[in-house]
Amino acid sequence: MGGGTVLPMTRTDNNPGGTSHAVTVRGLVKHYGETKALDGVDLDVREGTVMGVLGPNGAGKTTLVRILSTLLAPDAGQATVAGYDVVRQPRQLRRVIGLTGQYASVDEKLPGWENLYLIGRLLDLPRKEARARADELLERFSLTEAARRPASTYSGGMRRRLDLAASMIGRPQVLFLDEPTTGLDPRTRNEVWDEVKAMVGDGVTVLLTTQYMEEAEQLASELTVVDRGKVIAGGRIEELKAKVGGRTLRVRPTDPLELRPLATMLDDLGITGLAATTVDTDTGTLLVPVLSDEQLTAVVGAVTAHGITISSITTELPSLDEVFLSLTGHRASAPQDATPTIDTLEEVAV
Known part of the structure; x- marks a missing residue:
């Protein structure tokens, strides 16, 4: 998505479906010529949670967000947001959602306060309420001191915070964040996460697309992984890690000098299917990849039988980056080839 977008939002408690899901998607399809951006996507987002949507470049993440925010029409399938159908009830839907894209889209000639006040008035807020809401959000996003300065003088992080504040003017029920921290430094990214x-603590439901695995871990209650327009996995983070399989047994002997003898002993035992161990001298631990409970039991038993005094033994699930690699065949930050991606194609199509 080429920039952040703020859609009209006026607070309403209308939820005709009476469902606990703020977003429901069934069989969503979208084509760009011969390219199938979305190929039968199903998705449920529970109210008051963050759903992280992960996928490589061109996977269809931005296409999904654009359809759910009424900026694109699907070719097939159904989707409801806050109880409203994205095709049949777009005007009502736009009153209860907010959208922030990959890059801040604020009027740089206007001061930060005027940006927010203008959006409030466009949303039909009374002048007094629009002024109060602008003041409130500038304070919340730590922009009060810069309120009267043109947005062109803001840093990238300040513009991103102003963009987020703009998306909150109308108190949306559902907020779409399409890679909101792209290009931000770690400190500013943490501020956005906060x-x-x-x-979410105020009850907003968030659908977040991201390629930052740490961002997904920090914010998302559940994840959906998409690739080539299809959902290839979904669930809570720990569930996805468990599905991928494999754990790392971290063994710390009391005597660091036992590290290498311990590694040699385990490698020589020939436990069926056990991968080579790794010595981590910085932490004084031995890392043993295990794929089954049988291997785990065999390793612990061997360590005990050889009389090595152990300070601690812990198991670790795969990292989210390893899960992504296993599911998609490459890491989240892996560069794509030079062929046009779905996101590029949709910019032409819109």
């Missing part, structure tokens, strides 16, 4: 958590 604000997203605060929004």
